[in-house]
Amino acid sequence: MIPPRLGEASLRDRTRVALADPVLRPRTARAVDRFASHRVESLARLDDPGALRDAARRVRASVLSDLPALLERFADRLLAHGAHVHWAHDATEANAAVTGIARGGRVVKSKSMVSEEIGLGPALEHAGCDVVETDLGEWIVQLAGEPPSHIIAPALHHDRDTIGELFDREADGGGVDREPTALAALARERLRERFLAADVGITGANFGVAEAGAVVLVTNEGNGRLVTSLPPVHVVVMGMERLTADWQQVDLLLGMLTRAATGQSLTSYVSVTGGPRAIDDDAGPAELHVVIVDNGRSAMLGTELHDMLACIRCGACLNVCPVFRQIGGHAYGSTYPGPMGSVLTPTLDAAVPGAGEVADASTLCGACNEVCPVGIPLTDLLLVQRRAAAVDAPWTSRAAWRAWSAAWSSPVRYRASITAATTARDASGLAALVPPGDRWAPGRAVPRPAARSFRARWKAGEI
């Protein structure tokens, strides 16, 4: 069962639904462990991954510090190549631009998180388009009527049996074999028909290249190549921060992205789109559109959350997060799960009640900081979002934390509280019976304070 979305239920209730699913945790753990170990192996083959990470961090910081000028350069180069450029301040403008281009036609999509973020699929369907996701994982979740559960492995919460059940409905008369090769073959046959009939292909962008007016797309299955080659119209939807200045920056970030995401030195296909079809081409779109999307990103620029815009969407932080491992991607309730999502969601989904809560879905252990290929201090940014959420917290909660903070700021009051705890140690179980302890206690052992405090034993010379 898929947990409710952000705004439909609290983080606690969404988590409860996820934890009640007996197969979600083993599937999630197996998938993230595999991604994480592939990443470690691929970095071990490099001479100095730390220096590369530092260079990647500086590349992203340089781009963000010069973003308006680079965007202008990027757009001017695209226009010179014959591409059409659309500036979209928010999701509504972006969806309006794309539905205006698609005009109710048949749409094939390659995997794109920004299109999930702006709700492009539903918007196109509402406008009368026939929309099909062509990445295998995305097609699986589309058939299931679910959102993706991981930014690079959208269907990791499924196994061959649940995928087989979905595909049985797509197979001609009867079932499909559960072997992955047979499932992939069915997807190929069904989607090949859609590619050949499509009016419009829609992709995201892993990188925009300002100096060249080009877009770089990283895929493994080949659906990205089909989406960008067969339909007469290609629409790129890209977050405005996805930019680089030049090819040497792309070179570095590309190598960091694929290693951090799947441990590959390069994905099967790296597709560069430099403009609409030219006279010598055997295929390619006659029309190329690039929709540049802000949708809340500029609200982070130059703020305490600025560094989050450096994210290259590799998913490495999801794969090492102890919270993601337990609750999976859907419990976050928003487009972006895991540590990066818990920083982005409170800002990108600020209008949705409870969006700030997801910053609590972290132990602040820092594993995400360690693996980020562009050195984003994710736990620092989670604390920024928690501080912002605290401003909006109920006065009772704020008053309680203030009282605790004040008490433990004074040595005398701190000692008094410890004395009280050791004296009443046999009564500590009572905390599990009254609010808020009663919500915390189920499934846990209530810690019992020691008989004598560390300070008392130190004074007595026992330590």
Added chain:
Amino acid sequence: MAPDGDRGAVHGERGTEHGDRLRFLAPLRRRAAGIDPVAAPDPVPEVDPVPAGEPLLARFVTAARAAGATVTTTAGDAVPDGIVERWIREHDVRRAVATAAPEVRPVAEAFAAAGVAVAPPSIEAAAAADLGITSASALVASTGSLALRSDVDGRLASLLPPVHLCVAPATRLVPTPGAVLRALGADDVPPGLVLITGTSRTGDIEQILTRRVHGPGTVLIVVTGA
């Protein structure tokens, strides 16, 4: 090519702009004013450079095989005798599409002589073909990748058939993907360029490596003049 780098589309026209650029950029400019400029590293380091003096061909063959491609090297400038017949048998090739590249022509003729119907790569022909034959604009040693430009190597023959055969001379070997990308610069970007590394693959079903989803499940590479 026009002096400002305009290549132009099919119709040679400049693109159109939609939405309000100034309104879009206004909040960015406001906020960017408070950000200290950060200089990018220059030059930007390469992730996995190939040490000077390391033979590129050996590195390419190892990396391409590791990615799932089948690699044949030959000292001559043609595909070795007998191999075409073997491929036809192994992959049940009846129809093929071939690009017009000079390296491709003798191979395409060998397939035709063996009874395979060979056509230029239209969408219809490529979608029905068992094999697509192309050359490559570059062979990337560190990753075993093929670089194909849409305006030289086409898109369809390497994409739609289940088997992709690529014939290219060893003189096109370059050390890294970066060597291909950096050479594009500001003005030499084709409408489409793809770096192909091994076969089409997915891990979306239980993270099990599954070959051939939408692109070719078999990639045959012949390096000539090796």
